[in-house]
Amino acid sequence: MPQDLPLTVKDAAAALRSGSVSSVQLTEGFLNRISLLNESLGAFVAVTGESALKAAQAADSDFAAGVDRGPLQGIPLAVKDIIATEDAPTTANSRVLDPEWGKGVDAPVVARLRSAGTVLLGKTTTSEFAIGLPDPDKGFPIPRNPWNLDHTPAGSSSGTGITVAAGLALGGLGTDTGGSVRGPAAQNGHTGLKVTFGRVPKNGVAPLGYTLDSVGPMARSAYDCAIMLEVMAGYDSGDSYAAQVPVPKYSELLTGDLQGLRVGVPMPYFYDSPEVTDEVRTAVFAALDVLKTGGAEMSDVEVPYAEQAKNANHVTLVAEAYSFHRNNMVNRWNDYGRFTRRALVRGAFLTAADYTQAQRFRSFFRRELAQLFASYDVLITPTWPSPAPRSDEMSPERQLRSVSFTGPWNLAGLPALAVPCGFSSSGLPLSMQIIGKPFAEGALLAVADAYQRQTDWHLKVPPVHTAVAA
Amino acid sequence: MTPTQFPGNRSPSPSHKENGVASDANAAVKMLLETANLTVSEEEFAIFTESYPILRSQADGLYLPHLDAEVPAVSFDPAAE
Numbered sequence: 001m002p003q004d005l006p007l008t009v010k011d012a013a014a015a016l017r018s019g020s021v022s023s024v025q026l027t028e029g030f031l032n033r034i035s036l037l038n039e040s041l042g043a044f045v046a047v048t049g050e051s052a053l054k055a056a057q058a059a060d061s062d063f064a065a066g067v068d069r070g071p072l073q074g075i076p077l078a079v080k081d082i083i084a085t086e087d088a089p090t091t092a093n094s095r096v097l098d099p100e101w102g103k104g105v106d107a108p109v110v111a112r113l114r115s116a117g118t119v120l121l122g123k124t125t126t127s128e129f130a131i132g133l134p135d136p137d138k139g140f141p142i143p144r145n146p147w148n149l150d151h152t153p154a155g156s157s158s159g160t161g162i163t164v165a166a167g168l169a170l171g172g173l174g175t176d177t178g179g180s181v182r183g184p185a186a187q188n189g190h191t192g193l194k195v196t197f198g199r200v201p202k203n204g205v206a207p208l209g210y211t212l213d214s215v216g217p218m219a220r221s222a223y224d225c226a227i228m229l230e231v232m233a234g235y236d237s238g239d240s241y242a243a244q245v246p247v248p249k250y251s252e253l254l255t256g257d258l259q260g261l262r263v264g265v266p267m268p269y270f271y272d273s274p275e276v277t278d279e280v281r282t283a284v285f286a287a288l289d290v291l292k293t294g295g296a297e298m299s300d301v302e303v304p305y306a307e308q309a310k311n312a313n314h315v316t317l318v319a320e321a322y323s324f325h326r327n328n329m330v331n332r333w334n335d336y337g338r339f340t341r342r343a344l345v346r347g348a349f350l351t352a353a354d355y356t357q358a359q360r361f362r363s364f365f366r367r368e369l370a371q372l373f374a375s376y377d378v379l380i381t382p383t384w385p386s387p388a389p390r391s392d393e394m395s396p397e398r399q400l401r402s403v404s405f406t407g408p409w410n411l412a413g414l415p416a417l418a419v420p421c422g423f424s425s426s427g428l429p430l431s432m433q434i435i436g437k438p439f440a441e442g443a444l445l446a447v448a449d450a451y452q453r454q455t456d457w458h459l460k461v462p463p464v465h466t467a468v469a470a
Numbered sequence: 471m472t473p474t475q476f477p478g479n480r481s482p483s484p485s486h487k488e489n490g491v492a493s494d495a496n497a498a499v500k501m502l503l504e505t506a507n508l509t510v511s512e513e514e515f516a517i518f519t520e521s522y523p524i525l526r527s528q529a530d531g532l533y534l535p536h537l538d539a540e541v542p543a544v545s546f547d548p549a550a551e
Contacts, residue, residue, distance in 0.1 A: 307531075308534070311528035345506075346525055348503070348506040354529040359543045360540040397520070
């Protein structure tokens with residue numbers, strides 16, 4: 001079994017094609033790491049070792065027969081446990097979700113990954129129904145940040161975030177309604193893409209906010225996210241929100257060229273909030289300098305009504321989520337995790353007019369952003385205002401009071417990418433966020449890839465990983 | 471946590487009597503929970519009463535005067551099957 005498993009999909013794909021490693025060896029290596037680390041990290045709810053090894057054997061057989069389905073063939077990945085997979089139950093980390101939900105079927109995005117020859121290792125922990133915080137009384141694994149086990153790995157795609165950072169898989173699926181791909185990517189120290197609303201089909205995914213939810217790739221590098229998105233993206237008739245927009249070959253757009261790139265840097269709210277730590281600001285400014293050296297042009301801009309956009313996203317999210325959960329909350333209040341019900345109940349505290357007004361604000365905000373993006377190719381902000389807080393300091397009420405640099409882009413449906421850009425003095429990852437025009441995922445990935453050619457923050461591994469490798 | 475059938479019926483604490491905003495929140499949360507048929511613990515009721523004014527303020531802040539001409543960002547295809 002290889003002790004030094006590849007860090008990236010790109011390296012693993014090259015190793016598989018050179019014959020220096022087989023997919024079965026890779027899969028056994030990652031399954032071994034999961035068996036050693038999952039109890040302390042709480043990354044996986046279910047490990048599907050048997051079906052993973054079968055998929056790995058099939059991938060190796062294909063390689064031997066000269067069949068190459070593309071760069072994901074034989075690559076071990078993980079799937080957030082609100083996405084249906086045929087070989088494992090979907091729990092949404094909840095005692096409430098019907099055990100029959102999604103049973104025996106793959107969500108279209110999962111089916112696409114399987115068709116590309118991937119090896120799915122299992123289902124990863126999520127905040128219950130992708131909202132709230134872990135409740136230790138409910139019997140699901142408690143996810144922990146691999147850089148410091150006392151700190152949060154963020155949510156809701158906690159398990160996939162931990163998995164990528166700790167080297168338990170080469171990538172995975174997350175979902176993002178207000179920051180649930182980007183938060184874990186930021187606080188675990190890797191790359192994560194919130195796609196344009198409708199870019200990736202979300203049927204077969206337990207809903208949170210119907211008009212906000214998206215499924216996105218999480219991996220160490222922008223290149224790896226690009227490879228995954230090429231397979232994941234595209235229309236599916238089963239998702240009434242799916243977009244009929246052609247899917248580019250994202251990896252071919254990653255040229256490393258930043259010349260003439262117009263970057264808007266929105267200082268108000270995103271940089272000058274009292275919640276933004278000096279270390280975060282300094283790290284993102286340093287990242288901007290790297291891009292500037294590469295030829296990007298920086299301009300100070302203002303995102304109008306950013307705070308209201310965060311609030312409109314929250315109103316939309318809890319109203320839509322509450323409509324899905326209302327009957328169960330009446331009858332099974334205590335079956336929900338204590339933090340989940342504290343977040344979901346907010347939907348009962350809002351009026352129909354509040355929800356409608358949030359959608360009127362959304363029309364306005366989208367138009368304002370369209371005008372802004374007429375002059376800029378991307379905006380860049382911190383992904384999160386601080387490094388990961390201690391888990392015991394987290395609460396839904398703290399989240400309600402806090403700024404959000406991720407939620408506004410869900411409201412507008414825009415793509416946004418979390419990219420590692422440094423570490424705090426306490427050894428926790430820091431991240432910048434690159435936001436773009438609708439369906440401009442390629443542009444975001446190209447900027448991040450150019451940055452990652454000059455830096456290696458995305459390749460840093462937490463101590464827990466190296467301890468196992470040794 | 472001890473489940474309470476009608477948590478809002480308990481007497482307001484002294485600090486609530488001195489604080490009109492908190493009393494309003496107490497009454498509003500009690501009414502909203504009863505309307506929604508939700509039974510919560512006393513601890514949860516206290517948390518909701520404290521955070522409700524923040525949520526209310528955030529929602530109220532969306533009623534901006536210059537949005538008067540905006541239509542909601544909701545649409546559907548009447549011909550879709």
